[in-house]
Amino acid sequence: MTPLRISIVGVVASALLILIVLELIRGRRLKERYALLWLATGAVLLVLSAWREALNTIAGWLGVTGYPPAVLFAVATLFILLVLLHYSTVLSKLTDENVELAQRIALLEERVSRALRASNTTKL
Amino acid sequence: MTASKSLGRLVAVIPAFDESEVIGKVVDEIRAFDASVDIVVIDDASTDDTAEIAESHGAIVLRLPHNVGIGGAVQTGFKFALAENYDTAVRLDGDGQHDASELEKLLAPLERGEADLVIGSRFVDPGGTYRPPLARRIGIRVFARLVSLLGGQRVTDTTSGFLALDRIGIELFAAEYPHDYPEVEATLVALRSGLRLAQVQVRMRERETGSSSITFVRSLYYVAKVTLALLVASLRRYPRLETARR
Numbered sequence: 001m002t003p004l005r006i007s008i009v010g011v012v013a014s015a016l017l018i019l020i021v022l023e024l025i026r027g028r029r030l031k032e033r034y035a036l037l038w039l040a041t042g043a044v045l046l047v048l049s050a051w052r053e054a055l056n057t058i059a060g061w062l063g064v065t066g067y068p069p070a071v072l073f074a075v076a077t078l079f080i081l082l083v084l085l086h087y088s089t090v091l092s093k094l095t096d097e098n099v100e101l102a103q104r105i106a107l108l109e110e111r112v113s114r115a116l117r118a119s120n121t122t123k124l
Numbered sequence: 125m126t127a128s129k130s131l132g133r134l135v136a137v138i139p140a141f142d143e144s145e146v147i148g149k150v151v152d153e154i155r156a157f158d159a160s161v162d163i164v165v166i167d168d169a170s171t172d173d174t175a176e177i178a179e180s181h182g183a184i185v186l187r188l189p190h191n192v193g194i195g196g197a198v199q200t201g202f203k204f205a206l207a208e209n210y211d212t213a214v215r216l217d218g219d220g221q222h223d224a225s226e227l228e229k230l231l232a233p234l235e236r237g238e239a240d241l242v243i244g245s246r247f248v249d250p251g252g253t254y255r256p257p258l259a260r261r262i263g264i265r266v267f268a269r270l271v272s273l274l275g276g277q278r279v280t281d282t283t284s285g286f287l288a289l290d291r292i293g294i295e296l297f298a299a300e301y302p303h304d305y306p307e308v309e310a311t312l313v314a315l316r317s318g319l320r321l322a323q324v325q326v327r328m329r330e331r332e333t334g335s336s337s338i339t340f341v342r343s344l345y346y347v348a349k350v351t352l353a354l355l356v357a358s359l360r361r362y363p364r365l366e367t368a369r370r
Contacts, residue, residue, distance in 0.1 A: 099192045099303055103200040106166070106186040107207065 002052050002068045008070055010049025018042035037086055043080040048072055130235050131209025132291075135162045135341075137201030137225045139194055143229040144172040150216065151181040153224035164204055165218065168197040169353030175220075195306030199297065202289075214288045222286040226326040239322035240293045241314050243279075244286030248325040259367050263347060264305075267308045270351075274358040275315030280323055281310040292365055293319055302353060309353040316357065318364040 022039045024030035048055045049072065059068035136154050139148050147240060151163050165178035169191040179185045186200050190313055194362065198215060205213040212234060214224040233239040247268075264283050271282045285307050289297065302309045324347060 095303075099196045102188050102190055102192050103196065103203060106188045106200050107204055110184060110186050110204070 002055055002124075006069045006072075007049050007052055008076065010069075011046060014042045014049055015046035018046065034086075034090070037079070037083045041076070041083065045072065045076055048075060128134040131231060131238065133162070133209070134160070134212045134214070134231075135164055135205045136176075136206070137167045137198060137205065137215045138163065138215055138218045139168060139197035139201065139215075140165050140170065140178065141191065141194075141197070142170045142172050142174060143218040143220075144170070144174045144360040145262040146220040147174050147218055148177045148181045150220050150224075151178055151183045154227070155182065155215070157224045157227050162210070164201040165199045166199050168192060168194070185222050193304040195301055195310075198285075198306065199301040199303075202294055202298040202301065203295045210294065211291050212288065213294050214283060217346050221329050223327055223329055226286070227288075229326060230286065230322045232243070232323065233322035234277050234288055234290050238320065240286040240290045240319040242322045242324060243281060243311065244326035244328075245281035245283050245323040246282055246326065246328055247280040256306060259343070263269075263343070267350060267354075270354055271308060271312050271315070274354060275312050277315055277321060279311060279315075279321070282311045284326075286326060286328065296365060305350055305365050308350045309357055312354055312357050313362060316360075316362045321323075 017038060021030065021035050022040065025032060025035050047056075055068050055071055059065070059071045062071060066068050136179070138147075138150060138154075143150075147165060151165065154161055154163050163183040164186060165175070165183045166186045167175040167188060169188050175185045175187055184204075188197060188200065192200075201215065202213060208359070209344060214227060214230060216224065222244070230242050232245050233242045247264075255261070264281065267282045268279050270289060272278045293314065296319065297310065300313055311321070
């Protein structure tokens with residue numbers, strides 16, 4: 001069985017994570033779409049920390065016999081990997097969009113200056 | 125010489141980053157080859173006065189607000205060619221290594237309607253004089269083999285940035301062009317999209333200033349990135365483009 005102290009620390013830490021994320025959303029410093037994975041991480045860790053029997057059972061399934069909290073760390077690590085992978089996809093998309101924007105600005109600037117030159121010559 | 129009618133309106137696309145020392149000469153040489161060619165220099169956020177010099181030599185200059193890398197810069201030129209309805213585009217490097225007097229050879233297969241993409245290769249003719257350092261020679265050859273294998277046509281020089289495109293090619297590359305180290309992957313994308321590829325032997329000059337963008341330190345990234353891109357590109361589905369227009 002998980003030592004009680006670890007369960008308490010787990011509950012407090014995951015609750016804190018959820019609260020921080022909610023506060024960031026409230027202050028508009030974090031978009032909901034990027035907060036959902038963090039909230040899911042917090043929720044899963046909260047449940048596994050508070051519901052000690054469940055953690056024990058899952059540890060049994062996974063063959064973790066000696067130390068059930070190891071499952072807690074494994075789950076936390078897994079979720080962090082998911083969040084990071086998600087961010088890599090977001091970053092890639094932003095990179096593409098950023099290049100596209102730069103290209104459009106370059107093309108538009110050239111068109112604008114050409115149009116301005118043309119209108120200046122017709123005026124003269 | 126002047127471009128024949130079948131080539132239609134011709135644009136030269138030149139990506140340039142900090143090439144103020146040679147860009148004027150590059151523009152002049154293309155103009156000397158054919159005065160009717162529109163010359164577009166894409167300034168990839170140079171820190172020097174590349175853009176001003178190109179402009180003073182009569183080039184149309186597209187100024188990127190920040191550095192997007194060679195592929196993104198070249199693609200800007202293809203997008204320009206598409207938007208302004210050019211029929212043919214050639215692409216040369218801004219560092220002067222591509223000899224404008226070779227353009228005639230490069231354009232010949234397009235003129236005859238035999239190809240949609242013509243690559244200026246340093247290795248078509250086995251007696252060519254270009255001898256890069258061993259590591260680079262191996263790299264060039266391995267990528268040529270890989271692209272030939274995955275693309276179903278023998279390609280001799282996939283790392284060359286000296287190329288000519290017809291309208292179909294312009295459309296393809298305006299829509300799809302890798303942002304960094306683009307040449308190898310772009311060749312495969314062209315083959316898989318059904319473009320007709322021709323290769324002609326060209327001379328290339330030694331770089332006049334600066335150094336190749338591929339330093340020894342970056343070469344590992346280059347090889348890994350390009351290999352991954354090729355393998356993934358061969359798993360992707362590309363719409364076959366309608367190239368038989370005549």
